[in-house]
Amino acid sequence: MQKNKNSFPVPVIRRLSKYYGYLERADTWGRSWISSKELAKAVGLTRSTVRMDISHLDFSGVCKKGYPVDKLVKALKKTLYLTNECNVVLVGAGNIGKAITLHKEFQRKGFYIKGIFDSDKKLQGKKVGKLIIQDLSKLKKTVEEKNILLGIIAVPSESAQTVADKLIQAGVSGLLNLCCAQLIVPEHITVVESRIAIDLCELCCTVKMQNS
Amino acid sequence: MQKNKNSFPVPVIRRLSKYYGYLERADTWGRSWISSKELAKAVGLTRSTVRMDISHLDFSGVCKKGYPVDKLVKALKKTLYLTNECNVVLVGAGNIGKAITLHKEFQRKGFYIKGIFDSDKKLQGKKVGKLIIQDLSKLKKTVEEKNILLGIIAVPSESAQTVADKLIQAGVSGLLNLCCAQLIVPEHITVVESRIAIDLCELCCTVKMQNS
């Protein structure tokens, strides 16, 4: 039973995404029922956590059988707002930026990169897939015309804040920050940090602490 | 005062990495002292949290002045095991894998990609920067000879588990998993998940929940 639309803690959202990822695949294998025990094992969590998380959804399981996979996938999709497509723009046409633009996983999940921007004049006009790299002065126009919800920041740390400001001014509601600089944003803007370099630091540190 | 080398909770490690990232830059600007208040503001946390985290280090601040930036950077570097370089291999020479290999940020932080591997025969032999893409049969030899600690997995979900098994068998101690599949690993192996697609889902979901 869904209590309050706005009351999902971030850890719950992250885990629901995990369940969705696994169950979507399980569904294609023809799996029709799954218990909290099995799902917990598959994603590396406890039964209790899985049941608590699923209780947030507008959805019920069946005693002794578990959860119907197809319906659970649908409920997750709805709750995670993955039913509609989501348009995004990306700033920074370096190696990482280009790789993300060309990556098919995002489209498959309903995220469409509708514009790629870079302040480097030498890159402007070049193609990345079907998109042409544009100057940031075109940002606002694209965000308005193409109904863009989110911006991805894949520029060097030094220009991250400037780019964030321009994206917000252009009208996006959320930022995915791939660079290591801390962003300062107004309250109504959501920022999620996705930093491979910091994740690698964390991994290295954890491993070395254990071995010491 | 450092109580127990092995007792750092993951959230603390992540925040210490953040402080390190910011302070390293502040140091190059010539900043010599910083208070918990200022550092907290710069990285978006509370004073209390900053002071608690720093109390984990083998390091002391000075009343009324705060913390000496250069010494704090050194203490963080030591605690986070960033004093020595760390050798890694990467499996999956697709767009993302190549972009990471070519990215300079990792080297700057002391992470050296010493080998790139792909099971695709058409890619083997080609160059990515100074590295030549190799077959996975060469994995074990590279890990042993080049003193490799970590493996980065940048392959499609379907082959992630197989690749993880091979990396573990080759002798790495930790895995950075960039793909969405859940990995099953023995207890002595550390896995950190770094998933742009899931971060993007989280961002989209959070934004849409707020706007609804």
Next chain:
DNA sequence: TAGATTGTTAATCGATTAACAATC
């Protein structure tokens, strides 16, 4: 029926924040 599994409440655990004495 007996056994298994859900849904939910209560208990535990851990992390963050607040408060304040000590200090310069």
Next chain:
DNA sequence: TAGATTGTTAATCGATTAACAATC
């Protein structure tokens, strides 16, 4: 000195886990 800041303890907050009645 007065004011500011550290270091640390205690209080709060929230998330995870355990337990168990209800159910099929």
